[in-house]
Amino acid sequence: MAKADVPREFDRVARSYELLTGLNPGYRRHLRLSAARLEVPPGGEMLDLCCGTGASTRAILSEHPQVRVTAADASSGMLAEAARRLPDGRVRLLRADAMDPRASGIEGPFDAILMAYGIRNMSDPDRCLENLLGLLKPGGAICFHEYSVTDSSRARATWNAVSLGVIIPGGFLTSGTTRIYRYLRRSVLEFDGVGAFEARLRRAGFTDVRTEPMDGWQRGIVHSFLGRRPEASA
Numbered sequence: 001m002a003k004a005d006v007p008r009e010f011d012r013v014a015r016s017y018e019l020l021t022g023l024n025p026g027y028r029r030h031l032r033l034s035a036a037r038l039e040v041p042p043g044g045e046m047l048d049l050c051c052g053t054g055a056s057t058r059a060i061l062s063e064h065p066q067v068r069v070t071a072a073d074a075s076s077g078m079l080a081e082a083a084r085r086l087p088d089g090r091v092r093l094l095r096a097d098a099m100d101p102r103a104s105g106i107e108g109p110f111d112a113i114l115m116a117y118g119i120r121n122m123s124d125p126d127r128c129l130e131n132l133l134g135l136l137k138p139g140g141a142i143c144f145h146e147y148s149v150t151d152s153s154r155a156r157a158t159w160n161a162v163s164l165g166v167i168i169p170g171g172f173l174t175s176g177t178t179r180i181y182r183y184l185r186r187s188v189l190e191f192d193g194v195g196a197f198e199a200r201l202r203r204a205g206f207t208d209v210r211t212e213p214m215d216g217w218q219r220g221i222v223h224s225f226l227g228r229r230p231e232a233s234a
């Protein structure tokens with residue numbers, strides 16, 4: 001599947017997506033962990049890119065009760081689910097291509113950006129990172145909550161077992177299709193290792209780059225990749 005087709009595939013599973021992720025122990029708590037790892041001033045502005053059905057947006061609202069959030073996704077089906085699940089008035093929901101948020105009127109600048117399970121789906125991750133750096137205030141923080149298993153044979157084995165044994169069958173039972181979940185397995189296996197993604201972030205101009213772990217079966221598999229826009233690039 002081409003990366004550009006991913007949002008359309010999410011349209012097909014949008015209505016059952018929260019049911020499946022709700023069965024995944026740690027899914028929502030780990031999103032809150034990544035959101036909490038972002039420093040945001042009270043009253044600050046945050047962007048939740050690839051917000052899906054709003055699970056990551058709700059994580060932001062719970063960890064940063066004072067912020068205003070713009071939440072964006074390219075799947076209208078996922079956005080319709082997000083609209084039903086998010087509190088009125090606190091979130092601006094937009095349809096946008098995460099490769100180039102400005103083209104959809106997302107100007108920023110933001111105090112912080114969360115991109116949960118998004119960067120792996122970008123057709124040109126370096127161009128996406130360049131655009132995201134430009135949306136942050138100087139000193140602004142970014143977190144990529146993402147799978148990365150390439151650096152560890154144990155992580156790859158666990159990921160293969162969970163995706164083949166649980167996620168793909170669970171996806172079929174909840175949505176009647178396996179296409180997006182088979183893509184998920186493959187795209188995680190093909191995504192950067194931790195070291196390579198950190199190097200990619202530094203090359204893009206982010207500073208203070210570091211990686212924080214999750215617990216549970218996701219330890220060594222899902223990570224918070226953190227960075228900042230340098231103060232000096234104002």
Ligand SMILES: C[S@@+](CC[C@H](N)C(=O)[O-])C[C@H]1O[C@@H](n2cnc3c(N)ncnc32)[C@H](O)[C@@H]1O
Nearest residue numbers: 007010050051052055056074075097098116117
């Ligand atoms: C796995 S879901 C994650 C949703 C949410 N962040 C969460 O943590 O539950 C990935 C989302 O990325 C969106 N997506 C994929 N490619 C995109 C793109 N180029 N622009 C915007 N959204 C995209 C999909 O539509 C989908 O809703």
